[in-house]
Amino acid sequence: MKDKPSFTMSQDLEVMAPVKEKGYGIPVREWADVRQQLSDLDSGWPWFNTVGSVFLGASVTCAITALTANVLATLPPSTQESIHIQWIIAIASAVVGAAFLLMEWQHRKIRSTAVESVIHQMELIEQRFPPV
Secondary structure, eight states, X not given: OOOOOSOOOOOOOOOOOOOOOOOOOOOHHHHHHHHHHXXXXXXXXXXXXXXXXXXXXXXXXXXXXXXXXXXOSOOOHXXXXXXXXXXXXXXXXXXXXXXXXXXHHHHHHHHHHHHHHHHHHHHHHHHTSOOO
């Protein structure tokens, strides 16, 4: 028997040459720096926003429960204590939720600063070359 392949395959591919266009010649270290800055940008999961919204939702729920329980005239003393606990939970979760939303705002501010620094670095590279 001959060692003949069981199938044959051909690819008629035509490799196209790149189109000529203008470009910037920058040092490799500078390109690596821009690439590193871009890779450091991370949008990430917005968990500060999500957790803050959950805490604020819990705060609103506890506040509504405490307000509607105060409307009822005949409440046993144990219910009065639970209303105080509900107000404490409502206030505490509102503070924690607001803190998480503040952290999300700060996180967005830091991310936008990082993006602006990358754009600034790219503008500095462009300024070294004459306008086209």
